Amino acid sequence: MPPFPVSELLVMSWSAGNPRDSSLFTSWGVLYRFETAPERRKTVTTIWRAISETKQERVARFEWNSDGDLGRALIGRSSIPMADLVRRFGPASTMWTGPDGYEYTWTPSTTTPTEILVSPSHSHV
Structure with a gap:
């Protein structure tokens, strides 16, 4: 169940100017957190979903290869080529x-x- 009334119009905002390292939030609090870091020869963006004020779960991981290749995406437990997205x-x-x-x-x-x-x-x- 989402941490906000489903019938309510949702206005979402970024916590920082760069969405690669930012949180997506509403008046009800943080919904998702985006975290990007270099890892070997690629950059990895991980998206975390807030479950409660103190807990979060990983919902996706996107790999951006340094050679221009789009890499792979891990969404839930499915791994697919980024080129499919x-x-x-x-x-x-x-x-x-x-x-x-x-x-x-x-x-x-x-x-x-x-x-x-x-x-x-x-x-x-």
């Missing part, structure tokens, strides 16, 4: 199709040292 879009951007059917893009910001999520209408999310 996302695709490269230009030299530094990644694109995927969301559950709403629209395409989204992570792209480097031209004004800050972070990345930006761009929606299909080309607005920053």
